[in-house]
Amino acid sequence: MQYPGPIAAIEVIGLERRFKGAVKAVAGIDLEVAAGEVYGFLGPNGAGKTTTVRMLVTLLRPTGGQALVAGFDVATQPADVRRRIGVALQEAALDPLMTGSELIELQATLHGIAPRTVRARGAELIERVGLSQAAGRRVGTYSGGMRRRLDLAMALIHEPEVLFLDEPTTGLDPTSRLTLWEEVRRLRDEGTTVFLTTQYLEEADQLADRLGIIAAGRIVATGTPAALKAEVGRPHLDLVLAPGTDLRRAHEVVTRFGDHRPVADGCHLSIEIARGAGDIAPILRALDDADVAVAELELRQPTLDDVFLAKTGEHLEGSGNPHSEAAAELV
Amino acid sequence: MSGDLRTIRALMGRGLNEILRVPGGAIPGVLAPTIFMLGLSAAFGKAAALPNFTADDFRTFIVPVGMLQGAGFTGAATGVNLARDIEQGWFDRLMLAPARRSVLLAGVVASACLRCLLPATFLLVVAFSLGVDWPGVGALALGALLIMGLAAAAACYATVLALRFRTQQAAPLMQVGTFVAILFTTAYVPRELLSDWLRAIADLNPVTHVLEGVRQGFIGDVTWAQTWPALVALAGLVGLFGALAVRGMRRQGR
Ligand SMILES: Nc1ncnc2c1ncn2[C@@H]1O[C@H](COP(=O)(O)OP(=O)(O)OP(=O)(O)O)[C@@H](O)[C@H]1O
Numbered sequence: 395m396q397y398p399g400p401i402a403a404i405e406v407i408g409l410e411r412r413f414k415g416a417v418k419a420v421a422g423i424d425l426e427v428a429a430g431e432v433y434g435f436l437g438p439n440g441a442g443k444t445t446t447v448r449m450l451v452t453l454l455r456p457t458g459g460q461a462l463v464a465g466f467d468v469a470t471q472p473a474d475v476r477r478r479i480g481v482a483l484q485e486a487a488l489d490p491l492m493t494g495s496e497l498i499e500l501q502a503t504l505h506g507i508a509p510r511t512v513r514a515r516g517a518e519l520i521e522r523v524g525l526s527q528a529a530g531r532r533v534g535t536y537s538g539g540m541r542r543r544l545d546l547a548m549a550l551i552h553e554p555e556v557l558f559l560d561e562p563t564t565g566l567d568p569t570s571r572l573t574l575w576e577e578v579r580r581l582r583d584e585g586t587t588v589f590l591t592t593q594y595l596e597e598a599d600q601l602a603d604r605l606g607i608i609a610a611g612r613i614v615a616t617g618t619p620a621a622l623k624a625e626v627g628r629p630h631l632d633l634v635l636a637p638g639t640d641l642r643r644a645h646e647v648v649t650r651f652g653d654h655r656p657v658a659d660g661c662h663l664s665i666e667i668a669r670g671a672g673d674i675a676p677i678l679r680a681l682d683d684a685d686v687a688v689a690e691l692e693l694r695q696p697t698l699d700d701v702f703l704a705k706t707g708e709h710l711e712g713s714g715n716p717h718s719e720a721a722a723e724l725v
Numbered sequence: 726m727s728g729d730l731r732t733i734r735a736l737m738g739r740g741l742n743e744i745l746r747v748p749g750g751a752i753p754g755v756l757a758p759t760i761f762m763l764g765l766s767a768a769f770g771k772a773a774a775l776p777n778f779t780a781d782d783f784r785t786f787i788v789p790v791g792m793l794q795g796a797g798f799t800g801a802a803t804g805v806n807l808a809r810d811i812e813q814g815w816f817d818r819l820m821l822a823p824a825r826r827s828v829l830l831a832g833v834v835a836s837a838c839l840r841c842l843l844p845a846t847f848l849l850v851v852a853f854s855l856g857v858d859w860p861g862v863g864a865l866a867l868g869a870l871l872i873m874g875l876a877a878a879a880a881c882y883a884t885v886l887a888l889r890f891r892t893q894q895a896a897p898l899m900q901v902g903t904f905v906a907i908l909f910t911t912a913y914v915p916r917e918l919l920s921d922w923l924r925a926i927a928d929l930n931p932v933t934h935v936l937e938g939v940r941q942g943f944i945g946d947v948t949w950a951q952t953w954p955a956l957v958a959l960a961g962l963v964g965l966f967g968a969l970a971v972r973g974m975r976r977q978g979r
């Protein structure tokens with residue numbers, strides 16, 4: 395006998411968006427977010443994160459496929475969707491001429507909060523995001539982090555069932571980032587479903603109950619962060635060799651201990667090992683015997699970047715890898 | 726007060742904020758119709774002496790035009806501000822509100838109706854102090870109502886363009902549109918003195934009826950016969966551009 399699962403907060407089937415004169419920014423994605431979970435949508439610049447979010451929040455019409463948010467179709471029942479969602483877009487749009495409390499009260503009115511409670515509700519949320527001191531100041535004088543927090547407070551004014559956050563911590567300093575993470579966790583604990591996009595591995599790892607990894611408009615992997623990392627492999631050892639070392643020789647030696655794998659930024663060799671730390675000593679001894687000098691070494695557990703690498707052949711973070719070309723010739 | 730009215734009032738409040746909080750921002754718009762009236766009367770003041778000219782004083786003839794122009798500029802400015810809001814993302818916030826799109830449009834347009842009273846008031850104060858005849862309270866109240874309607878129509882027209890082009894670079898189109906609509910009326914010379922083709926255009930142009938409605942009291946008495954065509958013309962203009970603007974809002978994101 396089949397039992398119906400918990401009602402999905404977001405259900406997306408074959409969602410697609412093509413822009414005029416451009417390739418598909420979102421090329422047919424499927425995803426499901428359960429009520430009450432934090433779903434991380436991880437991808438590099440231009441992957442299609444914002445385009446997806448804008449379709450899910452009714453700002454952009456899909457050119458194909460279907461999406462239900464809180465049980466309503468974004469294309470045919472946009473007003474029902476809007477009543478149930480809170481949205482903080484990538485660029486927090488705030489009127490610089492208005493004060494924090496004026497803005498949040500305007501937002502409250504736009505979302506039909508009863509006039510008697512507008513002021514109290516606004517003050518409560520301003521306090522929640524730690525802006526009480528600045529509430530009477532014009533938003534034009536706020537820092538980037540303060541704007542993000544005000545934007546979040548505004549998104550929460552009508553106690554939405556589903557909260558969309560598009561890159562909520564991009565450009566924030568580490569402290570502000572941690573504060574925001576805390577807030578997201580608190581919302582999750584209160585039962586809010588959170589759909590959060592990010593290009594930061596750590597953020598996805600720390601915050602998301604489940605992840606979708608998007609690259610070039612397609613979802614290339616989904617699962618819990620732990621499952622995704624376990625799927626791509628075992629621990630590996632990254633090596634940086636001393637200047638002038640014979641790379642070919644070093645490669646011969648290390649591949650006796652495990653498979654060589656694509657190298658991460660800034661190192662020469664990377665090798666998958668079965669046992670972790672216990673494998674290090676024999677490898678070093680063998681390299682020493684072969685007169686290969688090691689400048690640095692690091693034992694690394696699989697990360698979401700490895701997942702991304704395994705699925706797309708590219709790294710998510712960091713751009714150039716000065717050693718990868720030399721190493722690539724060897725593999 | 727219902728939720729829709731509260732939404733409109735809140736958005737109107739934000740629109741008015743801009744004139745109160747941008748130092749000097751409102752000054753050009755407020756001064757323009759007055760400067761225009763003064764310049765035009767200096768250059769063409771003698772025209773009133775022409776046979777068939779319906780007013781004795783050119784200034785009396787041109788003050789209502791200035792009132793209309795103030796309304797046109799204000800409406801265009803509403804569209805420019807909306808285009809800026811679209812560029813800066815504020816408009817997304819508006820579109821995310823669950824309210825009906827027509828209510829959101831009313832909120833955007835409502836501030837134009839109030840703002841257009843500012844240049845008109847300034848113009849009238851200067852005009853009366855220069856000796857333009859007092860048209861009577863009733864005529865002024867009717868004039869205020871009519872220019873508010875014209876400001877709403879112009880704001881809807883400019884909104885259509887803002888939604889279509891999504892950039893402040895469309896500002897000239899918004900301004901030229903309202904300017905031309907007022908130009909091809911009986912604004913600068915009485916109907917009898919217009920050349921045939923200009924008269925034909927002026928007769929077809931609904932803004933002519935609005936202008937003649939506002940002129941009542943300044944020239945002649947207020948009559949129902951001059952008033953209802955102005956009201957019908959405004960209803961038509963607001964209805965047409967309002968419908969197009971709501972349609973534009975519904976089509977956002979396609
Ligand atoms: N209005 C548009 N017209 C044409 N192309 C667009 C439009 N909006 C987005 N794109 C393109 O769609 C692709 C996906 O863009 P999107 O903004 O969704 O990426 P993203 O994952 O949010 O990136 P970022 O991390 O930089 O915010 C990009 O190639 C972008 O250039």
Ligand SMILES: [Mg+2]
Nearest residue numbers: 443444445484
């Ligand atoms: Mg984005």
